Amino acid sequence: MTSTSTALLTDHYELTMLSSALRDDTADRPCVFEVFARRLPDGRRYGVVGGTARLLDAITRFRFDRAELDQLAAADVVDERTLAWLADYEFTGDVDGYPEGELYFPGSPILTVRAPFATGVVLETLALSILNHDSAIASAAARMVTAANGRRMIEMGSRRTHEEAAVASARVSYLAGFTATSNLEAGRRYGIPTAGxxxxxxxxxxxxxxxxxxxxxxxxxxxxxxxxxxxxxxxxxxxxxxxxxxxxxxxxxxxxxxxxxxxxxxxxxxxxxxxxxxxxxxxxxxxxxxxxxxxxxxDAYGVGTSLVTGSGAPTAGMVYKLVEVEGRPVAKRSSHKESRGGRKGALRRYRETGTAIEEVVYTEGHKPALGEHDRDLQIPLVRAGQPVPDLPTIEQSRERLRQALVSVPWEGLKLSHGEPAIPTTFL
Amino acid sequence: MTSTSTALLTDHYELTMLSSALRDDTADRPCVFEVFARRLPDGRRYGVVGGTARLLDAITRFRFDRAELDQLAAADVVDERTLAWLADYEFTGDVDGYPEGELYFPGSPILTVRAPFATGVVLETLALSILNHDSAIASAAARMVTAANGRRMIEMGSRRTHEEAAVASARVSYLAGFTATSNLEAGRRYGIPTAGxxxxxxxxxxxxxxxxxxxxxxxxxxxxxxxxxxxxxxxxxxxxxxxxxxxxxxxxxxxxxxxxxxxxxxxxxxxxxxxxxxxxxxxxxxxxxxxxxxxxxxDAYGVGTSLVTGSGAPTAGMVYKLVEVEGRPVAKRSSHKESRGGRKGALRRYRETGTAIEEVVYTEGHKPALGEHDRDLQIPLVRAGQPVPDLPTIEQSRERLRQALVSVPWEGLKLSHGEPAIPTTFL
Known part of the structure; x- marks a missing residue:
């Protein structure tokens, strides 16, 4: 049975980091965390952002109620001071990000969280679980919809994945252009047409x-x-x-x-x-x-296993990294897993014809001039802890993806292994 | 937010089949359904049964309350007669199966459900979602534990899979011999040690x-x-x-x-x-x-992505098939996807040394004599709708798997691609 609180869908180390940061008064330092994928899954030419709406809902339910606090105390995860801090937890930061149905490429800043360290660090696992799963399935679904070339697609993979992952998979499959799902809970929760x-x-x-x-x-x-x-x-x-x-x-x-x-x-x-x-x-x-x-x-395809397992790429491989502390860019620098420090924005450049040319990822203060056909990629998602009004509906996200796929250079829609459809330029 | 009812974690077609069977009075025919895997994932030498305890819990919560019935009516999934039948639904049948932590091979009857058609058919998706996911992760985890050769293993893959799949993954990783998990909800729900x-x-x-x-x-x-x-x-x-x-x-x-x-x-x-x-x-x-x-x-390994994605085999590929109607074996027979009709049991034969030799799957009435070192593989799980007393605890399942792996012929524990560790003989 799933609690309505999402607070324990979290890795142990987030709370021990919190407890250590409370001890030495670094917990309140203003920080920026960023979700991005270092690379696309092997041979994929684009990724599709999925799960943002689910994540925003989960963040509003990220509360440590009595049951969660009792568990953390009983399991001796953190000390009294940390429990007291968690009891008052609610997310009060700002979030910007790529809307659902948007394409992403290596390094795209898919989500940017601005919050004190303690407030932001505890969302790492929840954010990644949702975005990594849903984006993996959305990306596979988009390839299938492209391959079907307008024919009807029915998602019927529930039996081949975790029972709750099945519901989320049905949601993003619809977002990616599938016609219907077999999953009745997805019908209830998201209003998606069901069939069978x-x-x-x-x-x-x-x-x-x-x-x-x-x-x-x-x-x-x-x-x-x-x-x-x-x-x-x-x-x-x-x-x-x-x-x-x-x-x-x-x-x-x-x-x-x-x-x-x-x-x-x-x-x-x-x-x-x-x-x-x-x-x-x-x-x-x-x-x-x-x-x-x-x-x-x-006339129609029913697709199961390959869809809900991401057709060879069951996770999107996104990471949630601290990129800025008190206005200063930070980044790990010991090995090949380096990250680029600093808060980032992104825009996509297009030809006059509407074909995408390039993903431009810039650190704050280095935003280039927006050409006539270019567009900004992040939208505001949360302000002072509250989801902004009029976030995209699933139908709007569906339409966004449909249009985004039209803008991909033709070789970027090939199913064969290849390079990202457009290059990412870092400024 | 997840409802405590699991009833809509179901494919649309199960309820339309039910409605059609209610119309022509076939709904009450006594049936036997069987869960099995036609083959192991590519190159794998054994599978590990995972998820049984979660499934039994989910079956007890498979109830159509007002909210579920209203949804089915609003979405016009089934008619009034079917809604009335569903309102009274509770599982009243018998279930036998391989206990969690048991090894399985192609054709092993992992779960046997005896119930009237209507009562049993609606559990297909729920049973497969849970068993396919959890067994896939348990199987990957067992290979990793074998590879670690006694060193400590920490499961830390929550961020790379759906947030609820993460909790289930932590559970079966522990069952397979992992020492701890990063997932705090798994600590709460299943009492698994958490670390970080x-x-x-x-x-x-x-x-x-x-x-x-x-x-x-x-x-x-x-x-x-x-x-x-x-x-x-x-x-x-x-x-x-x-x-x-x-x-x-x-x-x-x-x-x-x-x-x-x-x-x-x-x-x-x-x-x-x-x-x-x-x-x-x-x-x-x-x-x-x-x-x-x-x-x-x-001294210790932290394992994430590869574990929660099943290390190349993210689903176990089990199916839920009707094998008997009113005592008569039934089976699809149009193509390569043939099944063997009839209710089945299974035993495993062992050498005197304790090494497993063969998986024997027999249809009812054809059970061979049990040799001195052989053992039956199914245990009673549910009787007249109630889980039997003293079902294995997670610690017992963990010990069962540990012992089962000791019994596998040495080449069956190799990580390289190969044939199943022991052959399945059908009687």
Whole structure:
């Protein structure tokens, strides 16, 4: 059972750092923390920001109530002074960031948190958990939507990921352009369209395939989708049209070599007069399989495992780094994992045609002139602890991504491994 | 905010199947559903069952309260008759399965659910979400623990996965033999030891590394772990021992080529008289990196990304299949995704020496004689809807896995890609 407080979705060391900082009076030093990805996942050409709205909600619930404080005391995580400080915790800082649905590239300042050290440091794990997961799934989903080239996409991966990650995955899949999800909780929580009709179990339950189809059509209408590959697909399609009539909404094929099967199914459906019956395919599809089916008569794709596991990149690899203390840039400098100190902003440059050219990341005070076609990338998200009014809705984020993908240079939309679609310039 | 009801963590199609089955009176047919994996993730030699206890808890909370019913009505997912049926839903069936911490192989009947169709079909997504996620992480964790060969392991991957998946990951990592987790919520929910001291941000916050170390040691004692790689590691170690004295508990190195760095650090610590100061390494470790560090003077590993993403296998690929209806075996048979019908049991055969030889999966009525060293693999989990008394604790599951790994033939513990450690025989 999940508590409504998000405060313990936190790494132990954040609270011990807090306790040590309270001891030597460094806890109140004004700081800037930044979320960014050092690089994109191997071979990816762009990333999609996902999870920002979930994060802002989680921050408002980041409170140490009695239950959390008792646990920290019982487990001896921190001392009394720190517990007293946590009891009064509420986030009072400012947050700016890339809006959901925006593209990001290596070094993009996806989130900037300005707050006293103690207030900001405790949000590290929560911010990264949400942004790393949701951005990974959003990025994979966007590649699949691009590959589907306008065809309908149904997210059905809940069973292949943690039950709550499933809900978040459904959300960002919709944001990335999927049409619907199988996940009912995502329907409730985020108002996303849900879809589904039946599994093989329903056919196996019945004495015959015809009996199963009959029950489903009586209950859900001839516009339903019948799953035709439990026994023999050709017979399944024959039976489906016999039972539902040529007004049958769709058939679904969940196994086998779906390309040739879709072609045969289309011919058979047309011959049976079911010319408007759609063909839905599912079963181990990823963006490559979807792209390979472009020439086939497929109307919709059901995508599961590959989507909710980020199609090879299950986490976005973002980090949450302290970049400024009392106005002074700070950065680790012992090894290859170096960061650039200082608070940063970002803008994207575009050609007159609307094609993106370059991501420009600048430290404060070094913002270059904004060209006619350029635009700033961060928006205000939180002021003095309160989410700003009129944050983007999921529909607006969906539209933002749709437009952002149009602006990517054509080679940046290729599914093959490659360099980031546009370079990042640091000023 | 997560509702305490788990009922909508469900795919839409389960409820439409239910509604269709209620229409034609097939809903009450006695059924058996089985969870199994057709194969192990690519190249893996064994899988570890994880999540069973979480699933049993989730099943007891699988109730359609007013809020869930209102949502299903508003979204027009099912009709009035189905809503009325759901309002009375509680799981009343029986469940048997492999206990947590048990090994599994292709075809192992990891969970067997006996219930009327309607009662059992609605649990598909919930069961698979939990078992697929938790087993994937448990399996990766077990490989890492094996690679660490007795050294301490700290789970610190929360930031690289969904915030709730992080809690579940911490749980099964501990089950698999990890010593502690960074995740405070896992500490609360499951009583797992948590650990952590500081990040680079804490050093950067301060005017000097010495000031940061001083604050931490004053607060947490000389037994703490100081992170020494923010600036120059050699200077960092020197400063750490100057500040904490030779009783310093440990240093942590989070970047760079940790093998040579650990060796240098050990020499330096010994020269400074800090002979008992431990060395903790972290930063992009996976089971291969851990194994490669075996000869180095490392005392503990902190593992993050690779663990919570299943180290290349982020989902276990288990399915939930209807295998029996009214006592008659059923199975899909249109393609390569065939299943074996019928309710199954399983036993594992062992040599006299205790080494496992073979996984035997048999359909009911075909159970072979149990040899002297063989053992049954399923245990009762739920009877008439109630979890059975004295289910294994997490500590017992941890011990079960430890012993199970001892029984694996030596080549089955190799990290390289290979065949399952023991073959599965179907009777």
């Amino acid at each position: 009709t039946s599994a093989h179990a329903f056919t196996l339950l019945h004495d015959s395939e015809a009996a199963a189809f009959q029950a489903q059509v009586e209950q859900l209408g001839a516009g339903t989708t019948l799953l035709v590959d439990t026994y023999d697909i050709t017979k399944g399609i024959q039976t489906a049209v016999e039972v539902a009539g040529p007004e049958l909404g769709a058939i679904r094929i969940d196994s086998g070599d779906v390309g040739p099967l879709a072609r045969q199914a289309r011919e058979q459906l047309d011959a049976l007069g079911a010319r408007n019956t759609k063909i839905v395919v599912s079963g181990d599809l990823d963006e490559y399989a979807i792209a390979a089916l472009r020439a086939e008569p497929v | 001291t500081s990040a680079h941000a804490f050093t950067l916050l301060h005017d000097s590394e010495a000031a940061a170390f001083q604050a931490q040691v004053e607060q947490l004692g000389a037994g703490t772990t100081l992170l020494v790689d923010t600036y120059d590691i050699t200077k960092g170690i020197q400063t750490a021992v100057e500040v904490a004295g030779p009783e310093l508990g440990a240093i942590r190195i989070d970047s760079g080529d940790v093998g040579p760095l650990a060796r240098q650090a050990r020499e330096q610590l010994d020269a400074l008289g800090a002979r008992n100061t431990k060395i903790v390494v972290s930063g992009d470790l996976d089971e291969y990196a851990i194994a490669a560090l075996r000869a180095e003077p490392v």
